[in-house]
């Protein structure tokens with residue numbers, strides 16, 4: 001069980017919930033990091049007394065250094081700071097709750113230092129999953145998923161001694177706020193409409209990904225990398241109630257699921273305490289009171305991001321990094337109200353057709369694919 005953590009992305013939705021779990025479990029905090037949220041990270045630092053606090057933004061870090069001068073906590077900045085937080089010797093576990101591809105280098109560093117990695121940052125596995133999983137195996141690190149679907153699968157696989165017994169992983173998908181709408185009906189949807197997720201309260205980027213269903217596409221790739229399975233063995237099903245968090249189908253026809261109320265603290269807690277389960281104050285699921293459970297096929301004609309992600313999952317190489325980089329840039333522009341909802345898949349498609357793809361890429365080639373994808377989206381937005 002985890003004794004001390006470095007928490008990357010402490011001010012975000014997963015980061016704040018991780019600190020709730022940390023309070024409950026009495027785990028120590030060695031490092032906290034964020035981008036620029038000075039007020040909140042100062043408050044967190046004063047409560048948890050980590051050795052190191054990092055803000056990626058240099059100006060914000062300077063401000064924080066001044067504010068924390070009285071408590072003698074070291075303040076770092078930039079990628080160097082994030083990597084230092086990921087490799088502190090006193091932390092046995094690194095929780096990667098930072099959003100986006102920015103999490104890749106710190107995750108690789110934590111793997112090199114043989115930490116337990118409680119991984120929420122799915123973009124890392126989407127862009128560089130093969131490389132990351134090879135490093136996990138080479139260094140003997142431990143990677144435990146925090147994403148609720150992947151945690152559900154991880155939990156269902158605990159009794160499985162032979163991975164060839166798995167027939168299929170089935171990821172559940174709430175369908176987001178626009179379930180049932182056609183591609184044409186999606187066109188006019190605004191930032192405010194898209195931020196209203198029916199079941200989960202999450203950071204802005206993943207909430208938009210949930211509305212476009214890109215989130216499920218990213219999660220299909222995340223599952224393929226984590227469990228080393230081809231696309232033909234990973235599928236998604238719409239389940240509006242978010243009670244069944246995902247399922248594993250075995251070759252004898254048995255289907256195992258993990259169920260519970262939608263609460264990210266369960267997978268966070270499990271990633272920290274694994275292989276032990278601990279008592280928690282979480283609201284248990286009352287089967288007699290919960291809504292009937294329904295399942296349906298996703299509509300990939302309306303939600304084109306899911307179809308794009310499946311195509312990239314099949315292609316492999318740098319296509320997933322291009323798709324992810326373009327999606328991060330397009331979602332950022334949508335959140336800034338510079339583009340429309342259906343421009344997100346269109347911009348991702350355009351980046352994929354414009355940029356030459358590389359098979360079996362190195363880390364540098366993956367980072368370059370990400371850079372080119374963001375550049376392609378920025379240029380295309382100027383032309384809109």
Ligand code: NDP
Nearest residue numbers: 009011012013014034035036037056098099120121202203
């Ligand atoms: P949030 O947007 O709520 O939080 C993001 C965190 O990352 C903040 O602490 C933010 O700091 C930090 N951050 C952003 N940009 C940078 C940067 N350039 N350098 C350093 N730190 C940065 O995101 P979520 O908590 O919702 O999601 C985090 C990750 O977990 C994502 O990959 C998401 O897909 C995944 N996930 C989230 C779930 C959820 O329920 N929220 C569920 C499953 C997976 P600051 O506050 O300063 O901006």
Ligand code: MG
Nearest residue numbers: 147148149219
């Ligand atoms: Mg998820």
